[in-house]
Amino acid sequence: MIGGLGTFALESGRRLFDLVLPPRCKKCGALVVADDALCASCWTALTFLGPPWCACCGRPFEFDIGGDALCGTCIAEPPLYGRARAALAYDDASREMILRFKHGGDESLTRLFARWMVQSGEELFASEPLILPVPLHLWRRVRRRFNQSALIASDLARATGLSWDPLSLERARRTPSQGGLGKTARRDNVRGAFQVRADRRERLKGRHLLLVDDVWTSGATAEACIRACRKAGAAQIDLLTLARVL
Numbered sequence: 001m002i003g004g005l006g007t008f009a010l011e012s013g014r015r016l017f018d019l020v021l022p023p024r025c026k027k028c029g030a031l032v033v034a035d036d037a038l039c040a041s042c043w044t045a046l047t048f049l050g051p052p053w054c055a056c057c058g059r060p061f062e063f064d065i066g067g068d069a070l071c072g073t074c075i076a077e078p079p080l081y082g083r084a085r086a087a088l089a090y091d092d093a094s095r096e097m098i099l100r101f102k103h104g105g106d107e108s109l110t111r112l113f114a115r116w117m118v119q120s121g122e123e124l125f126a127s128e129p130l131i132l133p134v135p136l137h138l139w140r141r142v143r144r145r146f147n148q149s150a151l152i153a154s155d156l157a158r159a160t161g162l163s164w165d166p167l168s169l170e171r172a173r174r175t176p177s178q179g180g181l182g183k184t185a186r187r188d189n190v191r192g193a194f195q196v197r198a199d200r201r202e203r204l205k206g207r208h209l210l211l212v213d214d215v216w217t218s219g220a221t222a223e224a225c226i227r228a229c230r231k232a233g234a235a236q237i238d239l240l241t242l243a244r245v246l
Ligand SMILES: [Zn+2]
Pocket: 025, 026, 027, 028, 029, 030, 038, 039, 040, 041, 042, 043
């Protein structure tokens, strides 16, 4: 009861706060008309990703070459995931906002990002996958107080009505930050770093999974997660990220 009242008071307070303070652009702080939105100039500076793109990895094509066309990389070396999609290019325009989200825990940014990811990942939701966030190691989660991938995953689950599971996939060991490492070094750094909890393997067996992360850089982290899920018997694993380095 007390919890309920507390939530009510908090919600009311928040609404009052929203009435007093007009909504601002989530990127530059300029006044905007709606909550959780960007102003027109920040919006146009961002590179949103969408078709035409490679049916497998989601890399944008310059021209529409037809339905299920694949890029050269996916033909030469088929990736471990089924399909990958990202909402945004990770570039000068998006970097600051994404880093702020990674380290700041701004809930309204999470809502905005999840909305974009629902759009770019639309075709991945059709087979009703179980949504799995890339886990953060405990010490890093303690330092940041939250796991940004789990925040996005829970918002995606809410928006799509799908289930999400933040417990089955876990870090098997602590890994140094991937920052500043090359592609091969990144792969070595996270090799074997993830595992599916033995008592939760049955949940993933034969399932279609959707792995969720914030930024897709070399793909090494996702690859290590996918290997762990495969080992647990997952049938197909797709990947959805907020942003992608192109
Ligand atoms: Zn703006």
